[in-house]
Amino acid sequence: MALVVVLSNILVQFPVQGQVGRLALADLLTWGAFTYPLAFLVTDLANRRYGPSLARRVVFVGFALAVATTVVFPPLLFRLGLIPFELEPGRLVRVAIASGTAFLVGQLLDVSVFNRLRQTSWWRAPVVASIVGSIIDTAIFFTVAFAAAFAFVGPSDAFSLEAAPLLGLFEPQTARWISWALGDLSVKLIIAVVALIPYRLITARWWNQPLAA
Structure with missing residues (x-):
């Protein structure tokens, strides 16, 4: 979990460069x-x-790391010249609060849903729990x-609130952050299904062992 959170909070600073038709991935x-x-x-395997x-x-543990690395890594990467911008302190705190809250609620919901479904088909608990957790997390x-409604948490990002075509392609225009959320959620949902492969391979050796209570 530590590796996933630390790596993710580094990689989130770097846009995916590429084009799919008219869709600019960055x-x-x-x-x-x-x-x-x-x-x-990781949560489902544990x-x-x-x-x-x-x-x-x-x-x-992941929650603590999510908050800490969200605060530490952006200024560090900026000082190293790896990213071209630095968030102001108030904005950084707001993003850290958002990151930590989303991680904690999404992951704990994953645990709860998984346990409700753990006696069903082997694939149902991990895929449903991950999908539900991903939607709430996002x-x-x-x-x-x-969102402008949460400006009381900290300064807003003007660029994210600007109106633009949905996903950069469709009308009506929406705030840019809504397209970012939809793009992020799409990847999470795909990975929730693809992750069944390593989940099955890893748990196969445990299959005949008693489930932990």
Whole structure:
């Protein structure tokens, strides 16, 4: 979990460069969108093998790291010349609050949903839990970090609030952060399904062992 969170909070600073038809990926995605969903895989594996109590402990470790690295890494990467911008302190605090809250709520919801479904088909608990957790995680992070309604948390980002075509392609125009949220969620949902492959391979060796209570 520590590796996933630290790596994701570094990679989130770097947009994905590329074009799919008229869709500019850099306008929607960062590389962190591809590593962060693995946190749900880690949580589900911990839950499957060791039970919800230890899974929640793993989540709390991830939460602490999510907040700490969100505050530490952007200024550090800017000073190293790896990113071209630096967030003002108030903006950095708002993003850290959004990141930590989204991680904690999304991951704890994943644990809860997984446990409700753990006696069903092997694939149902991890995929449903990851999808539900991903939706809530995305909704919380992007609204708290960017929506004008949460300006009381900290300074807003003017660029994220500007109106632009949805996903850079469609009408009507919406605030840019809504397109960012949809792009991020799309990747999370895809990875929630693809992650069933490593989940199945890793848990196969545990399959005949008793489930942790």
